[in-house]
Amino acid sequence: MNTNDLKEMWKSRIDGNIQDYSQEELSGLVVKSARMSMKAIQPNIITRLFLGAVTVILIWRIATEGYSVEMDIMYVAVLLLVLVCCIFVERAAYIMNKYNPDVSVKEWLEYRIRQVEKSINYRTKYSFLMYGSALISGCVAYSIVQLLHNVSFNWISIVIFISLFVLILVIRYIELRQYNKTLAELKELYRQLEE
Amino acid sequence: MKPVDEDFLRMLSRYQGIIHKVNLIYFNTPEDRKDNFQEVVCQLWKSFPSLKDSGKTGSWIYAVAINVSISKIRKDSKYVFTDSIPEITHTGDVDRIERDMDFSRLLNAIRSFNKTDRSIMLLYLEEYSYSEIAEIMGISVSHVGVKIHRLTGRLQKHFKI
Known part of the structure; x- marks a missing residue:
């Protein structure tokens, strides 16, 4: 069977094996x-939802509950920190959504490999710093609230924070493993294209 | 519907066969093909305003469809083909039955190629020139020639068995 026969076979049978959508279905x-293009790829969706919820709670607490000036200042400081985090997360989402796959396959693979490598490097370098800072900030804020409310020290709080830290480490490990797996698969695709 | 929506719908209606063909070589269940079709349409919609050369609409759609499809890297990369090919109705026409079986074998053989080679073979069977295939894949024309020579050799060997 020569290549013309293969082409003929393909051309004569392919249309019978696909079913076009109707105009209504396409519409x-x-x-x-x-609608989907408004949301597109949503990186860190859980982080964004979490930051949104925390922002709302903080604003509500500042606006409604009659705390002391020190408490209000502390809540405002935490709110500012959360808003800065929101800006960075939205900026990351914007950058990720900018690139469209209307490029050659090789260019698309190169772009994806670069993005995944960047994410891995970023997470490896800064994740301890980010999560550690977040945890310490949380501990400090919590301790200040306890002090301002004249609540005595308790070990349960320490256990909770340590558990949260361990959970963060586990999530980080799973996340990095997934990223590395994706990177390996993308590089394999690239290698196959090049050979 | 807005004018740009109507233009896009018209284009999609005319060229939807391309997306179906890419789906056929990459996905083995109707649900996966449907999901991927939606995703491809979404990406086409996003980049439709940047489509300047309407003479290359087919190539543009192939590039987007292939990129979206290969981005869906799945754990179950070992496909079970026999379940996904439409059933052949035996009408008594021996020639037709043989041709249907040959087509199934051709499709199975294409699906046994790696993800990028499948696209190259699809484009070749769809009568795209080597330079058009090179542009879509982002590789050189000579590299396309080498790959097609190797892949058609494998297909021919497959049919000799």
């Missing part, structure tokens, strides 16, 4: 795409 897909 539904286009409407859904317009």
